[in-house]
Amino acid sequence: MRLTCPNCGERDLREFTYRGAALDRPEGAWSPAWDAYLHQRDNPAGASREHWWHGFGCSAFLVVERDTRTHDILSVSLASGGRQ
Amino acid sequence: MRFSGLRVLKEGLTGNRGWKPHWRxxxxxxxxxxxxxxxxxxxxxxxxxxxxxxxxxxxxxxxxxxxxxxxxxxxxxxVRANYxxxxxxxxxxxxxxxxxxxxxxxxYNVMHSQRGLINLFHSDGQRDAFVRRGNAMINQGDDAELLDRDAVRRQLPYLDFDQARFPIHGGLLHRRGGTARxxxxxxxxxxxxxxxxxxxxxxxxxxxxxxxxxxxxxxxxxxxxxxxxxxxxxxxxxxxxxxxxxxxxxxIESHILQAFVTEGLKPVIDNVVSFGMGHFYISQSDKGGLVFGGDLDFYPSYAQRGNLPTKEHVMEAAMTLMPMIGKARVLRSWGGIMDMTPxxxxxxxxxxxxxxxxxxxxxxxxxxxxxxxxxxxxxxxxxxxxxxxxxxxxxxxxxxxxxxxxxxxxxxxxxxx
Incomplete structure (x- = not known):
């Protein structure tokens, strides 16, 4: 499995760390939405939207769409959306 | 239909014509x-x-x-109870x-073999952690024994005791641990x-x-x-x-865990052994294959196969712990789908x-x-x-x-x- 970092190009899996499902963080104090965000998972067999960290490269956080059945990479973008 | 030694003998003498499907x-x-x-x-x-x-x-x-x-x-x-x-x-x-x-x-013969599980430790901190774990196991009513370096060496003479990076200080032995078919x-x-x-x-x-x-x-x-x-x-x-x-x-997130089996070898590894360097464990099946594995790949997967970095890490751990197995050829590897909780x-x-x-x-x-x-x-x-x-x-x-x-x-x- 190789990921194409928007900053660095196609790189080996060793440079990246999986950082969890890409979910929207709830606002405010504890609520069931926090339990859903922290613990509950769709755990899809198929297209999965994930955060990866290019720690041994440019250290950008990435949003990766990946097929969990085949390890095919469907898309990679910066988690910041290009904001500085 | 009950299985027994007598039954095996009788079937052996009569052409094995009496066996029936094991379930309806x-x-x-x-x-x-x-x-x-x-x-x-x-x-x-x-x-x-x-x-x-x-x-x-x-x-x-x-x-x-x-x-x-x-x-x-x-x-x-x-099979173990060392939590x-x-x-x-x-x-x-x-x-x-x-x-x-x-x-x-x-x-039914499930070939449950209580051949002993030895978790090795390589630093004072790891020894302290295993002492605590062993005491918890004994308090639970199970068995645990702390082995020093010499005792490990008598049981597992094939380990590399000379290397400086991960010196073997001893191990926690769980005699009732083992394997099954x-x-x-x-x-x-x-x-x-x-x-x-x-x-x-x-x-x-x-x-x-x-x-x-x-x-x-x-x-x-x-x-x-x-x-x-x-x-x-x-x-x-x-x-x-x-x-x-x-x-x-x-x-739950479903992650991939890889495992590896070598060609069949004569008996060489009598117990289940784990290496505290990272995560590596090995045993030998009754058929002779060395069965071993290490960490998850650490990303969700249903592909039932893993990637090369984890394979490399597992092989490095194997060679660091017991250089003799470098001559064994890996016959197959696979990935299991693990239902991981937080x-x-x-x-x-x-x-x-x-x-x-x-x-x-x-x-x-x-x-x-x-x-x-x-x-x-x-x-x-x-x-x-x-x-x-x-x-x-x-x-x-x-x-x-x-x-x-x-x-x-x-x-x-x-x-x-």
């Missing part, structure tokens, strides 16, 4: 009291203990593929006691459950879970609708997809839907749990109360933040265990 192959009925989704080790054990302990025989096990074709037939076969935390300790202790009587109970565990439970009247149905995929007014009423399958008063989801790495049929999300410990509990039960989250430790899990889930299904060995395995411990069982002490978050 019934068509599914329209309704059961209890339907178990998943014919792996845990599901088949649950069916057996429902019939044996609770006299419940109007039970079906529905399996999408064939019995024992999932993780129970694709693991590294280690540290309350909740896990009593559960795995109970499961190991069930293992010790399993072959007599099932009348994984397929035979599934077959033994299947045969014993079938003999007691449970319907075991293969090639039957559950495609829907029927819920009315907040309670389960049955399942839709590739072989028609089946009504049921109670339904248990026992589908390991596929728990997320099956639970979604009932509209549930679970605190704290690395399992779930046996009711769901929020009436009559729908969950047995999942076994992470990379499901094999040794097979009898204990089946016993505890059968108890929960039959009595609606958790068995005393499994009161800690609650579904809502993550939501509530109470009773988390994080053996590694790294936090109850996904992707840390």
């Amino acid at each position: 192959d019934p068509a599914p009925k329209q309704a059961y009291d209890i339907v178990i989704i998943g014919g792996g080790g845990h599901g088949l054990a649950t069916a057996f203990y429902l019939a044996k302990e609770h006299g419940l025989r109007n039970v079906a096990v529905l399996e999408k593929g064939y019995f024992g074709g999932g993780n129970v037939g694709r693991n590294t076969t280690i 540290f935390l309350p909740g896990n300790s009593e559960f795995y202790s109970h499961s190991l006691r069930l293992w010790e009587g399993l072959e007599q109970e099932l009348n 994984h397929d035979a565990v599934a077959w033994g439970f299947a045969r014993a459950a079938s003999e007691r009247g449970v319907d075991l149905i293969q090639n039957c995929e559950v495609t829907g879970i029927d819920v009315e007014n907040g309670s389960v009423t049955g399942v839709q399958t590739s072989r028609g609708a089946i009504r049921a008063r109670k339904v248990a989801i026992v589908t390991a790495g596929r728990s997320g997809q099956v639970a979604a049929l009932a509209g549930l999300r679970l605190p 704290d690395g410990s399992p779930i046996i509990d009711r769901s929020d839907i009436g009559g729908l039960y969950l047995d999942c989250g076994w992470c990379y430790g499901g094999f040794k749990a097979v009898p204990g899990s089946g016993f505890a889930l059968a108890h929960l299904l039959a009595t609606d109360r958790p068995h005393e060995s499994a009161v800690g395995l609650r579904l809502n411990r993550f939501r509530d933040g109470i009773g988390l069982m994080d053996e590694e002490g790294t936090g109850a978050q996904h992707n840390l265990h």
